[in-house]
Structures are given as C-alpha cells and as structure tokens.
Amino acid sequence: MRSLWLKILKPHGWITKWLIFAALLTVLVLNASGALQPVREFLEAEQLTFALTDERIFTAYDVLNALLTLTILIWISAMVSDVAETQVHRLPGIRTANKELVIKFAQISIYVIAAILGLDMIGLDLTTLTVFSGALGIGLGFGLQKTASNFISGLILLMEKSIEVDDLVELTDGTYGFVRRTGARYTLVETFDNKEILVPNEDFITNRVTNWTFSNTRARVEIPIGVAYDSDLEKVKEILVSSAKANPRCADDPPPVCYLRNFGDSSVDFLLHFWVDDVQNGRWSPQSEVMMDIWNRFHEEGIGIPFPQRDLHIRSGLKENSAQNELVANTKPPSDNNE
Numbered sequence: 202m203r204s205l206w207l208k209i210l211k212p213h214g215w216i217t218k219w220l221i222f223a224a225l226l227t228v229l230v231l232n233a234s235g236a237l238q239p240v241r242e243f244l245e246a247e248q249l250t251f252a253l254t255d256e257r258i259f260t261a262y263d264v265l266n267a268l269l270t271l272t273i274l275i276w277i278s279a280m281v282s283d284v285a286e287t288q289v290h291r292l293p294g295i296r297t298a299n300k301e302l303v304i305k306f307a308q309i310s311i312y313v314i315a316a317i318l319g320l321d322m323i324g325l326d327l328t329t330l331t332v333f334s335g336a337l338g339i340g341l342g343f344g345l346q347k348t349a350s351n352f353i354s355g356l357i358l359l360m361e362k363s364i365e366v367d368d369l370v371e372l373t374d375g376t377y378g379f380v381r382r383t384g385a386r387y388t389l390v391e392t393f394d395n396k397e398i399l400v401p402n403e404d405f406i407t408n409r410v411t412n413w414t415f416s417n418t419r420a421r422v423e424i425p426i427g428v429a430y431d432s433d434l435e436k437v438k439e440i441l442v443s444s445a446k447a448n449p450r451c452a453d454d455p456p457p458v459c460y461l462r463n464f465g466d467s468s469v470d471f472l473l474h475f476w477v478d479d480v481q482n483g484r485w486s487p488q489s490e491v492m493m494d495i496w497n498r499f500h501e502e503g504i505g506i507p508f509p510q511r512d513l514h515i516r517s518g519l520k521e522n523s524a525q526n527e528l529v530a531n532t533k534p535p536s537d538n539n540e
Contacts, residue, residue: 225269225272225273225276226273228269270319271319274315274316274318274319275312275315275319277315278311278312278315281311282307282308282311282312285304285307285308285311286304286307286308289303289304289307290304301359301366301383305355305356305359305385347401347403348386350403351385351386351387351401351402351403352385352386352402354401354402354403354405354406355383355384355385355386355388355402357406358383358388358402358405358406359383363405363412363415364380364383364388364405364410364412365380365383366380366381366382366383367379367380367381367414367481368380368412368413368414368415369412369413369414369480369481370390370410370411370412370413371410371411371413372400372404372408372410372411373408373409373410376390376392376398376400377392377393378390378391378392378393378396378398379391379481381397383402384402386401386402387399387400387401387402388400388401388402388405393483413480413481414480414481418478418479418480418481419452419476419477419478419480420476420477420480420484421474421475421476422474422475422476422477422484422487422488422491423472423473423474424441424472424473424488424491424492424495425462425470425471425472425473426441426470426471426472426473426492426495426506427465427467427468427469427470427471427506427507428468428469428471428499428504428505428506428507429468429469429504429505429506429507430468430469430507432469432504432505433504434461434469436502436504437469437471437504438459438461438471440495440498440499440502440504441459441471441473441495442457442458442459442473444491444494444495444498445457445473445475445491446475447494448475448487448490448491448494450477450478450479450482450486450487451475451476451477451487451491452475452476452477452478455476456475457473457474457475457476458473458474458475459471459472459473459474460472460474466509467507467508467509468506468507473491475487475491
C-alpha cells in the first residue's frame with residue numbers, strides 16, 4: 202500500500218505522470234462545473250458531518266476535496282522538482298557539489314510553498330495551527346532527530362565540499378569505495394566489489410573519514426620485507442628500489458625509498474615506500490606486482506626470505522625418567538633369609 206501511494210504521488214515515467222495529472226485535473230474540472238453535484242450532496246449529508254471545534258464543521262466532501270487538492274499539489278511539486286533537478290544538472294561550469302546544494306534548496310522551497318498554498322486552498326487558517334505545530338515540532342524533534350541530523354549533515358557536506366561525487370573514501374567501520382551520490386538522508390558509496398552501501402550523512406560529520414582524493418589522487422604504498430642475516434644488504438636495498446621503479450604506476454616524484462628498519466629475531470627487516478598518482482585505480486595491484494618482481498629477483502640473486510625458527514627443549518620427560526631411575530635404585534630385592 203505504501204509503495205502504491207509513493208508511485209501515485211511521485212511516479213517515474215513521464216507518461217504515467219501526465220495520465221495521473223489528467224485524471225486528477227478531470228476530477229477538479231467536473232467538480233467545479235457541477236457535474237459531481239449529486240456526489241457532493243451525498244458527502245455533505247448530516248450523517249457524514251463532524252465538528253472539529255465549535256466554530257469549524259467538516260463534511261466528508263471537505264475531507265476528500267482537501268486530500269485531492271493536497272495530492273495534486275504534492276504531485277505538481279514533485280514534477281517541478283524533477284524538472285528543476287534536470288535543468289540544474291545541465292548547467293555548465295558548476296561543480297557537482299554546488300549543483301546538489303542548489304537542488305536541495307530548490308526542493309525545500311518548492312515543497313514549503315506547495316504546503317502553504319495547499320493549506321490556504323482548503324480553507325485552513327494557519328493561525329489555528331500554532332498549538333498543533335508546537336506539539337508536532339516537539340514530536341518531530343524526538344522521533345525524527347536522526348533524520349533531521351542526517352539532512353543537516355548532508356547540507357554541511359555540500360557546503361564544505363569535503364565529500365564529493367567520485368571521491369574515494371574510507372570509513373572507520375571498514376567501508377571503502379567511491380561516492381556515487383549524495384542524498385538528503387544518506388550518501389551512496391560503491392565499493393570495489395560493486396556493493397552499494399547507503400551511509401547516513403551523520404557518519405561523515407561525527408566520525409573520522411579518510412578521503413583519498415580530497416585534494417589530490419596521490420597515495421603511498423608500503424611493502425615490509427625481511428631477508429636472511431647472511432644477505433648482501435646493499436644488494437637487497439638496490440633490488441627493492443629498482444623493482445618499485447620498474448612498475449609503470451610508480452610515481453617519479455617523490456622517488457621510491459627503502460629503509461632498514463629492524464634487526465629482528467630471524468631476519469633483517471626492510472621497509473619499501475613508493476607512490477602512485479592514481480589511487481582511485483587501487484593500491485593492491487601495484488603492490489602485488491612489485492612484490493612478485495622482488496620475489497623473482499631474490500631467487501635469481503640467491504637471497505632468502507627466512508621464516509621464524511624456534512629451539513624447543515623438553516625437560517618434563519627427563520625429570521620423569523630421573524624419578525623412575527631413583528625409584529628403581531631404592532627398591533631392594535626380596536630377602537633369602539627364610540631359605
């Protein structure tokens with residue numbers, strides 16, 4: 202039922218939109234011309250009349266007329282909003298974030314004007330809604346607190362331009378992907394495995410977010426690696442740097458660098474750093490390619506990558522054997538004095 206009302210209030214196809222508009226407009230024209238007078242007299246019968254206050258009496262006709270009027274206004278507002286959104290997206294020379302901000306303000310203005318016109322057209326005095334509006338505002342403040350927070354957070358993101366469409370972002374919960382669309386309530390993030398994750402706008406304001414492409418698309422790749430203690434360390438360093446330089450995605454500025462980090466328990470530990478200029482294409486691919494090249498060149502040069510080694514000394518068995526030997530030594534053979 203809810204989806205049916207959404208399709209009626211905001212249909213997607215233009216043919217459907219115009220058919221619904223024609224049907225609603227036909228009802229209004231017939232009502233204005235008096236063709237629906239018998240229906241109106243039936244709906245205004247005393248049995249279908251109720252009093253909201255001592256001075257305000259409503260009939261079933263008033264209710265249906267108000268619903269029809271509000272439906273038409275909401276429908277027209279949705280159409281105008283879609284047209285405005287399409288026209289704003291066609292404007293040249295404006296950034297995507299600015300276009301989204303203009304669209305949001307235009308949609309808010311359109312629906313607010315439609316609500317005011319609708320209440321005025323059905324003859325409802327706005328001054329009588331003061332108390333009701335206050336109670337409704339308190340209810341919305343508690344019940345729709347998160348929704349309002351996400352909406353305001355979305356406006357802040359659009360104005361600050363900290364998160365824009367096609368940015369590569371990483372959240373604290375591990376969500377990692379491209380921003381595809383910013384909405385009033387959520388931001389659509391598409392991951393590298395084509396998952397579409399709807400992230401509440403509030404998460405981008407209250408949590409720490411890594412924007413890999415905020416000011417540039419450059420990123421650093423790190424490769425830690427350990428070699429055996431009998432290796433030629435200068436040769437190892439040369440192989441690591443040259444393997445990074447040989448990768449086509451390795452940036453020339455800054456150049457790749459290699460550091461000797463630790464003398465570990467089983468290996469001498471190095472750390473290789475190199476940069477890529479197009480982090481939006483991923484970091485795992487160049488990292489994997491460089492590591493494969495390092496592996497092959499280590500085998501050619503006879504450089505080993507050691508694995509941890511441990512010496513185990515089992516003492517519990519020795520103690521047990523010693524106790525058994527002592528017990529045997531202290532045990533005397535049977536006496537032969539009775540023979």
